[in-house]
Amino acid sequence: MRKEIVIVILVGIGIGILVAFGVYTARKAIKENKTKPPAEVVETAPVPAESPEQTTQSLSISEPENNSLVDQDEITVAGVTSPNSVVTIIAEENEYLLTADASGKFSTAVSLVGGANDLAITAFDSEGKKAETVLTIVYSTAKL
Numbered sequence: 001m002r003k004e005i006v007i008v009i010l011v012g013i014g015i016g017i018l019v020a021f022g023v024y025t026a027r028k029a030i031k032e033n034k035t036k037p038p039a040e041v042v043e044t045a046p047v048p049a050e051s052p053e054q055t056t057q058s059l060s061i062s063e064p065e066n067n068s069l070v071d072q073d074e075i076t077v078a079g080v081t082s083p084n085s086v087v088t089i090i091a092e093e094n095e096y097l098l099t100a101d102a103s104g105k106f107s108t109a110v111s112l113v114g115g116a117n118d119l120a121i122t123a124f125d126s127e128g129k130k131a132e133t134v135l136t137i138v139y140s141t142a143k144l
Helices: 002-035
Strands: 059-063 068-070 074-081 086-090 095-099 105-111 115-124 130-139
Touching: 059 115, 059 130, 074 086, 074 115, 074 130, 086 105, 095 105
Parallel strands: 068 130
Antiparallel strands: 059 074, 074 105, 086 095, 086 115, 115 130
């Protein structure tokens, strides 16, 4: 019986020490937080908005239509952009890099995966201006 009482007293003292240490640590953290100087505020110059002449890069996709349903695993993506622009097409599994001709036309074959395919098409001109669009093409072999 005496052993049990001694064990209970020791466990109680241990729990009391843990609670006291927790309170001490919490108070110390709150005190340190109050004494820290406020963060320095740095003012920055406003960023000028792009003027309309800076965003004149165009991109028009002639084929395929957005949200098309196709039954072939390869399609032709074609369109028109600014002359000699670099065009990137990022598909589900592959990336394509091509250059538009002098009239701005481009065309390439793109491989599809089964199901929905998001094609991110971006055109960059020689001045770094960009235009982008995303097409969703669904490839299915099911008979409709």
